[in-house]
Amino acid sequence: xxxxxxxVLYIILSPIIHAxxxxxxxxxxxxxxxxxxxxxxxxxxxxxxxxKYMRCLLRDKGLFFDFVGLHQDGFGFMHxxxxxxxxxxxxxxxxxxxxxxxxxxxxxxxxxxxxxxQTVQNLLxxxxxxxxxxxxxxxxxxxxxxxxxxxxxxxxxNQLVNQLLLLNSKQKKLCENCYVLDVGGxxxxxxxWERLYWDxxxxxxxxxxxxxxxxxxxxxxxxxS
Numbered sequence: 001x002x003x004x005x006x007x008v009l010y011i012i013l014s015p016i017i018h019a020x021x022x023x024x025x026x027x028x029x030x031x032x033x034x035x036x037x038x039x040x041x042x043x044x045x046x047x048x049x050x051x052k053y054m055r056c057l058l059r060d061k062g063l064f065f066d067f068v069g070l071h072q073d074g075f076g077f078m079h080x081x082x083x084x085x086x087x088x089x090x091x092x093x094x095x096x097x098x099x100x101x102x103x104x105x106x107x108x109x110x111x112x113x114x115x116x117x118q119t120v121q122n123l124l125x126x127x128x129x130x131x132x133x134x135x136x137x138x139x140x141x142x143x144x145x146x147x148x149x150x151x152x153x154x155x156x157x158n159q160l161v162n163q164l165l166l167l168n169s170k171q172k173k174l175c176e177n178c179y180v181l182d183v184g185g186x187x188x189x190x191x192x193w194e195r196l197y198w199d200x201x202x203x204x205x206x207x208x209x210x211x212x213x214x215x216x217x218x219x220x221x222x223x224x225s
């Protein structure tokens with residue numbers, strides 16, 4: 001049975017050219033204003049270099065959550081991203097992940113030693129564990145982003161992971177309260193996406209402008225699991 005999740009999101013998708021006013025450092029305690037929390041979980045794409053813009057841009061674009069996690073980004077928002085992490089690494093630290101009202105997972109591009117099937121199974125195991133942590137929290141699993149340059153060899157595998165995630169979603173084989181957001185597919189479909197990376201795998205600030213717009217756009221649609 002199709003399960004539809006309606007999020008109370010006030011979506012603001014007006015174009016932003018540069019980092020907006022919230023992208024300045026302030027004490028993390030001042031960031032808790034909405035009374036509902038989200039934990040962004042993943043590898044370095046969720047926080048490193050220009051990844052520090054991810055959470056403040058998500059909020060600027062209308063994702064009104066307070067962010068939690070063990071780590072603090074360059075603007076004082078908390079998160080659970082760790083550089084170089086694979087899906088196995090996150091499974092191994094799953095007990096340290098914060099309780100939250102929602103979870104966003106962007107993970108798997110570093111799983112080069114695993115098959116696409118193993119990555120998908122690990123992502124679903126992570127989702128299952130998060131559901132055990134809070135069985136009312138939606139768990140958003142993003143498809144993987146494209147890579148370019150010296151990381152181009154990952155594209156074929158990443159696309160297979162994405163296809164399997166979307167197939168599992170279509171066949172209703174996801175973990176409880178898990179939803180696949182095809183952010184990777186939207187990124188691939190953007191003309192000239194290759195220029196939005198500074199090293200082939202980590203987006204530029206402009207890349208995060210696009211990435212966060214796509215995340216908020218995906219979350220504004222009816223979701224099925």
